Amino acid sequence: MNSIPCSKRSIVFLLLAVAVVGAVGTAAAVTVTEDDVPNEVEAETGTSVTVTLDEPYEGAPSEWTLRAETNLTGERTWQISKRKFGGSGIENESGSGTSIETAVSQSNDDESITLTVTGTMPNRSVYNYEPQQNLSAITLYRVTDSGETEIGTVHVPYYTEQSKEAREQIDQAKAAIDQAGSVSDSTRSDYQSAIEFYNSGQFQSAIREANSAEQSAKQTKQSQQTTQLLIYGGVGVLALALIGGGVWYWRNQQDDYDKLR
Template sequence: MNRYSKLTTLLVVGCLLLATVGLAGAVTVTSEDVPDEAEVESEMSATVEIDDLYDDYDEWAVDGETELNNVTWTITYYDGDTQIDEHQIDGQEIRQDGIDRSLDEEPRQIEVSLTGEVPEVEQYSYEPRQEFTAMNLTQVRSDDGATEDIGSWSTHHYTANSSEARTAIDDASAAIDEARDSGADVDRAESDLQNAIDFYNDGNFESAISNAEQAQSEAEDAQSSAEQRDLLLYGGVGLVGLLLVAGLGFLLYKRQQGDDYDKLG
């Protein structure tokens, strides 16, 4: 192995070691309770529990961000089942320190909770569905400000009207899939479905619902026509088969009659 090959090998090994150290240094999210969806202007709560606090930094703070409105954070420190401390902070962006291995009562786990009001939807989107940041947590080292991402959680937010429109579109999409699988022509239904999705994305839920219902109706009609067509086709094939069998039977009967006549003669 020449000098350049040895250097390349050392660089590769060094990168692998650095990657391994980086993976081992992250804190562990042991529990998360974040709603998958929530209605606009309703109150929502979320909780995340974190362990392995000192695998990376001996002293650090937790940064929190959320798009909830009128939000209150609660940061609770534990050592096993024993609560050591608790802090409450208002605001969409917070920083809480006190995670320090040198403390007499060093926290071993922390629980980050928040409660706030679900924000308005700025831009509706059927797929992917519109979401907001419910909670974003970052680990910040105290001495130099170095950071590590802990995790980010999003929640789908909706209004009563947008939820009704989404359900109508979902129902229409399912009807179209079923009709397509039966061999029906669903081009018109798919066109109306796309219009419904476009209206949804524009926030025009009344038109979205109307077009989705039209798409579902057209898909169901197309499926019914396809099934009737298949029934007629199968019935026609069956009738032809029956006629063939009857004709064959008649020929055999006539042949048998002729044989009997010859024998009598």
């Protein structure tokens, strides 16, 4: 398994509770905590994603069905842990496939539900520089007699060796352009071309254009520094000339004064 873990993050998803009479009710907050979600995963490698659903009855009936789906591929396995009220125990379930369902019941003392899905990050042909392309690793739904409501989706960015290299080169080009401050239209055109090539999956062309933009921006920065040094040097020479001229004038005035005496 090849994944990059990140720190725990919490996302609050809003569920809309609809009254029986058909009026739209107030929004109910359900917290889905991302316990173990990779920052990004290389395509065609294994990974796992873990989330916890707290406050499962907030804006929901006391009994409903939790359905989870994944776009991971390969041999997909699920692990579900239901923590009981008051810490009285944990009930575990398991399954496999693209989705899994489990009953959530207040009468069964289900306080929170933790889900872990394991599978393979597919190599998709869709790439985007900003925001970075990602996969819906887990999508949660609340299913009741009246239908289903999406609780939230956890997205995981993916990459290949070439796309990562291209992204890093574009990042370097952007940093060089930002440092230069003012660059030519040609430099900016190369940078934009690099992004367009990246978005179309032409990573070698993206690397070439981004490298060209970076080198051009660095040359501009160096030229600016050289110009500043020449200006500072010219100011220094002028200052020395003025000082030298002042000293010469003062001494000349002193000599004239001595001759008059």
